[in-house]
Amino acid sequence: MGLQQNDMLPLDGNAAGGLLRELFALDLTNAEITCGGCGASAPIGAIRVYGGTMGAVLRCAHCDTAVLRIAHTPAGLFLDMHGARRLFVAMPP
Amino acid sequence: MPATEAVPASDPTPPPRLRWMTAEVREVIDETPRVRSLVLHLPEWPGHKAGQHVDVRLTADDGYQAQRSYSIASPPRAGMVTLTVERLEDGEVSSYLAGDVRAGDKFELRGPIGGYFVWTPVLGGPLFLVAGGSGVVPLMAMLRQRIATNTNVPATLLYSSRSFDDIIYRAELDEIGGQGVTVVHTLTRTQPEGWRGLSRRIDRAMLEATGFAPSERPRIFICGPTPMVEAAARDLRDLGHAPSLIKTERFGPTGR
Amino acid sequence: MSEPPVSRGFRGRGRAGQSVRVPPGQHLVTDFPVLSAGPTPEPDLASWSFALEDGDSPIGEWSWAQFGALPQTDITVDIHCVTTWSKLDTRWRGVSIDTLLEAAGLSEPPGPFVLVHCEGGYTTNVPSEDLVDRKGMIATHFGGEPLHPEHGGPARLLVPHLYFWKSAKWVRKIQFLDSEQPGFWEELGYHIYGDPWREQRYAGD
Numbered sequence: 001m002g003l004q005q006n007d008m009l010p011l012d013g014n015a016a017g018g019l020l021r022e023l024f025a026l027d028l029t030n031a032e033i034t035c036g037g038c039g040a041s042a043p044i045g046a047i048r049v050y051g052g053t054m055g056a057v058l059r060c061a062h063c064d065t066a067v068l069r070i071a072h073t074p075a076g077l078f079l080d081m082h083g084a085r086r087l088f089v090a091m092p093p
Numbered sequence: 094m095p096a097t098e099a100v101p102a103s104d105p106t107p108p109p110r111l112r113w114m115t116a117e118v119r120e121v122i123d124e125t126p127r128v129r130s131l132v133l134h135l136p137e138w139p140g141h142k143a144g145q146h147v148d149v150r151l152t153a154d155d156g157y158q159a160q161r162s163y164s165i166a167s168p169p170r171a172g173m174v175t176l177t178v179e180r181l182e183d184g185e186v187s188s189y190l191a192g193d194v195r196a197g198d199k200f201e202l203r204g205p206i207g208g209y210f211v212w213t214p215v216l217g218g219p220l221f222l223v224a225g226g227s228g229v230v231p232l233m234a235m236l237r238q239r240i241a242t243n244t245n246v247p248a249t250l251l252y253s254s255r256s257f258d259d260i261i262y263r264a265e266l267d268e269i270g271g272q273g274v275t276v277v278h279t280l281t282r283t284q285p286e287g288w289r290g291l292s293r294r295i296d297r298a299m300l301e302a303t304g305f306a307p308s309e310r311p312r313i314f315i316c317g318p319t320p321m322v323e324a325a326a327r328d329l330r331d332l333g334h335a336p337s338l339i340k341t342e343r344f345g346p347t348g349r
Numbered sequence: 350m351s352e353p354p355v356s357r358g359f360r361g362r363g364r365a366g367q368s369v370r371v372p373p374g375q376h377l378v379t380d381f382p383v384l385s386a387g388p389t390p391e392p393d394l395a396s397w398s399f400a401l402e403d404g405d406s407p408i409g410e411w412s413w414a415q416f417g418a419l420p421q422t423d424i425t426v427d428i429h430c431v432t433t434w435s436k437l438d439t440r441w442r443g444v445s446i447d448t449l450l451e452a453a454g455l456s457e458p459p460g461p462f463v464l465v466h467c468e469g470g471y472t473t474n475v476p477s478e479d480l481v482d483r484k485g486m487i488a489t490h491f492g493g494e495p496l497h498p499e500h501g502g503p504a505r506l507l508v509p510h511l512y513f514w515k516s517a518k519w520v521r522k523i524q525f526l527d528s529e530q531p532g533f534w535e536e537l538g539y540h541i542y543g544d545p546w547r548e549q550r551y552a553g554d
């Protein structure tokens with residue numbers, strides 16, 4: 001599953017949008033994720049993503065903790081969230 | 094409560110499950126020697142917002158598949174999506190899309206994807222768009238949307254290209270100026286004879302001179318190679334723009 | 350589910366069956382692609398150390414200077430990345446795991462499995478027997494030059510007979526364990542062993 005053409009530089013959570021939409025019913029690029037390492041919050045779309053074509057490793061801009069790790073393998077999609085404390089998705093009532 | 098402001102709330106109606114659709118190439122437009130736009134026909138296209146992207150999947154006749162993401166260049170329009178692709182050296186997918194592909198060819202597409210890096214007229218402005226290389230693509234969708242809806246939102250595009258011949262959508266951008274829309278080019282590597290425009294990489298001074306004052310609370314969208322995006326975002330924060338008004342999208346490296 | 354449409358003229362990269370040196374599903378590259386699970390750490394040789402541990406007990410530790418004073422090994426090997434690129438005849442210099450065990454006073458690994466720990470928190474796992482008998486080394490030079498940070502410098506593990514995600518960049522510690530513990534990618538569905546010749550990319554392959 002290619003997130004990017006060249007694995008050299010990190011992209012961001014926008015590039016992981018399609019991967020996340022495979023699992024979640026809503027777009028998550030606008031969701032605010034709180035880092036379990038340092039407590040900083042940021043929209044997923046703004047967060048650096050590493051891992052190239054192996055998977056998506058979203059890392060906190062302040063402390064580099066991996067807040068989300070995703071790999072889509074032939075068996076299915078793995079999501080490791082233990083580096084995140086909280087996710088907030090704005091929804092109107 | 095999280096300290097975000099003016100965050101577009103997710104649509105309460107869950108969008109349909111993202112699925113692969115077949116797109117047919119209707120028209121191929123050579124934008125620059127390395128960049129090409131593909132006008133695609135997809136009758137099932139659910140519509141999109143400026144700034145969103147799609148995932149493209151190609152299948153070879155032996156079943157081999159490759160997948161990449163591309164920003165949508167066109168403003169919302171039923172049944173039609175335009176992608177602009179830069180042909181990267183050694184690019185498995187881009188060398189096909191910006192090379193061999195011709196009208197009538199088909200491939201798979203899923204989308205639209207993204208809710209963060211999105212501008213809709215209801216978000217208002219002013220609008221400051223900062224583009225590096227092929228990062229101009231989603232920003233062009235925003236600019237085209239701004240013009241199509243004919244709002245009076247002031248909009249400025251600051252666009253960095255390697256050379257004059259590398260400016261994507263050059264003719265269209267030449268005609269766009271006026272009615273509250275400003276286009277500023279900077280050419281970072283070579284400039285044509287007689288060039289009187291900017292000729293250096295985007296920096297803090299250029300952002301300050303071409304953008305809007307923080308007191309005007311512009312919606313800022315930055316798209317391009319990772320180092321350029323991160324430097325520009327930092328400079329704009331240092332200039333006093335609220336971080337929540339600065340949206341970023343990092344593209345893969347363009348022409349090192 | 351209908352078959353996906355074939356994109357006329359799309360060939361993708363050259364694939365299997367090119368040469369006996371290229372494992373199934375791989376293609377050859379002449380550059381050296383970079384893939385990282387995190388940011389490239391800033392090298393700091395003054396504070397760098399490499400350690401061997403048996404469970405939680407330290408059994409050896411070397412500073413950069415001490416590491417450089419150990420007997421060095423030069424090898425030329427082919428490397429294979431799970432993302433399908435392969436690179437032939439890559440030249441490396443470093444200290445073999447055999448040498449490190451010997452320097453720690455051990456004739457064999459103290460445990461059957463290894464968890465590899467790296468700067469930035471990346472981990473991977475290999476069976477101990479896949480590191481000894483000249484199968485693994487801590488590499489500090491590539492192509493005759495000091496290993497560049499984006500390729501894992503100052504030092505990375507090199508286990509070329511397995512997929513290259515096992516050749517962990519920015520290695521700092523090798524921990525011997527009694528039971529197999531999956532590392533970073535292995536926990537996300539990648540194969541626990543990773544033999545390119547059996548195309549063991551993902552768990553269950």
